[in-house]
Amino acid sequence: MTLEDRKHQRTQLDYEDTEECFHVEVYDRRYVLNRIHDVSISGTGIQIPNEIEPGTPVKLVFRNAQRSVSVNGTTVWCDPIPLGLEPAPPEPAFRTGIQFDPKDRNCAVFFMTLRDFIANSEKKQT
Template sequence: MLLQDEESFDINKVRDVSISGVGLEVPHAFSEGAQVSLAYDSGDFQLRIQGTVMWCNASENGGYAMGIEFDRESHQDNALFFLAIRKYLDEFDGTYIDA
């Protein structure tokens, strides 16, 4: 889930993810430099990390592609978020990675 000022927004697709950031497709445009939060909730495991919108452009499907850089001071949370999203994406794709 993507949040800005406690308002939540849908995420259409996770395009890519790394320890330092994530690429998303969303139905709503965000301003470059906007502060956002990403929330991950899977049963007993919940994580919320902060990030900055680095770019946001209209995409071919009518939504927006955006890049978010995670807060550089939150290394441990960023790594946990990366691993959680990678695990989710790999399970969804039917492939698994060694983490």
């Protein structure tokens, strides 16, 4: 999938040391997400330490003290991040594209939660 194939505009999110928690569940494994490369109402790009085969069902989850929301999705692509890039990941990592399940009624709620989190994070940085 190329940038031109995307149906919706995407926004990047980096965060550390917050009370909020994003993670992705793949079968019986859970990966905490500290970097979300882009997000839209239809999907997101994430960075994780393990490869996920395209077509694999996943669940993305956001939790904080006030709410918990999740959305089901499918891995669309997964590529290794070459070591030595700036900023270089501290360990092997994979950029992974996730398409939200359009039948999942939480797509819009999950996107709005991420959008609110991004807006609040940007306010804290300025």
